[in-house]
Amino acid sequence: MIRFVARQLLLSATVWMLSSSVFAGVLSLDVCIGCHGHDGMGKSDPTYPVIAGTPIGHIEEAIFAYIDGARRCVTEPRMCEAVASLSDKQVTVAAMYFSNQVRGPTHEDFDADLAAKGAELHERHCGACHVPPHDENAAHAIGIPLHGQRADYIRFAIVAYLRGDRDPLLDTMAHELHQLEAGDLDALVNYYSSYRSAE
Numbered sequence: 001m002i003r004f005v006a007r008q009l010l011l012s013a014t015v016w017m018l019s020s021s022v023f024a025g026v027l028s029l030d031v032c033i034g035c036h037g038h039d040g041m042g043k044s045d046p047t048y049p050v051i052a053g054t055p056i057g058h059i060e061e062a063i064f065a066y067i068d069g070a071r072r073c074v075t076e077p078r079m080c081e082a083v084a085s086l087s088d089k090q091v092t093v094a095a096m097y098f099s100n101q102v103r104g105p106t107h108e109d110f111d112a113d114l115a116a117k118g119a120e121l122h123e124r125h126c127g128a129c130h131v132p133p134h135d136e137n138a139a140h141a142i143g144i145p146l147h148g149q150r151a152d153y154i155r156f157a158i159v160a161y162l163r164g165d166r167d168p169l170l171d172t173m174a175h176e177l178h179q180l181e182a183g184d185l186d187a188l189v190n191y192y193s194s195y196r197s198a199e
């Protein structure tokens with residue numbers, strides 16, 4: 001009986017350690033998982049981005065932008081609060097965890113005509129820096145993958161740069177975003193939503 005109780009205690013302690021913190025003693029990712037999901041595919045609110053399979057360097061770069069104020073979390077302050085006091089090492093641990101998750105399909109609806117127009121716009125204005133997540137050069141591309149990202153997040157993020165809620169890292173991107181005309185944003189978002197190669 002005593003041996004049985006001891007074994008149960010040991011088991012529940014192990015399960016508790018595994019579930020309460022993926023990297024026990026280093027960083028609990030529970031808070032991040034609450035919004036981005038265990039699988040990094042984004043949960044509940046459609047403006048919570050997919051971060052599964054995003055190259056480590058891009059995740060780190062984005063988190064540092066929230067920490068140093070280049071991205072200001074105007075609609076969801078809890079995102080900035082969650083990363084505000086992370087050390088460089090913790091940022092890397094979080095980036096490694098989410099980068100290692102499989103980036104699945106988002107199954108977003110899209111309009112085929114708008115997506116075709118968006119593909120041309122992407123080539124002309126964005127493709128030099130933003131490549132699909134499964135491209136062999138994705139980790140070395142200058143921009144974060146947009147193909148297969150949640151549509152509402154992409155829309156939200158582009159508007160954030162245009163409104164000044166985010167400072168773009170590169171003036172070249174700011175210049176390209178300002179070239180977009182009425183309707184172009186919709187076309188681009190439909191194009192990125194049409195990406196299905198992860199299926």
Ligand code: HEC
Nearest residue numbers: 031032035047048049059062073074076078079082083094
């Ligand atoms: C309350 C929900 C919430 C929590 C908690 C949260 N996030 Fe976020 N995350 C968001 C939202 C919303 C954005 C976009 C915010 C913006 O730019 O204004 C975002 C953006 C990001 C991005 C940028 C993605 C990209 O493609 O540029 C990364 C990386 C990220 N979060 C990682 C984390 C990590 C790591 C944690 C935990 C330490 C965390 N988040 C906690 C909601 C959340």
Ligand code: HEC
Nearest residue numbers: 125126129142143144154157158168169170172173176177
């Ligand atoms: C010169 C390279 C470059 C070009 C061209 C460029 N971008 Fe970017 N983009 C970046 C970089 C670098 C980042 C990440 C740093 C930042 O937030 O500025 C980024 C980030 C983004 C993000 C945020 C992604 C995320 O996950 O949070 C969006 C949305 C975006 N770009 C859209 C576009 C669109 C649409 C175009 C074309 C109209 C474009 N970019 C053209 C380099 C570029």
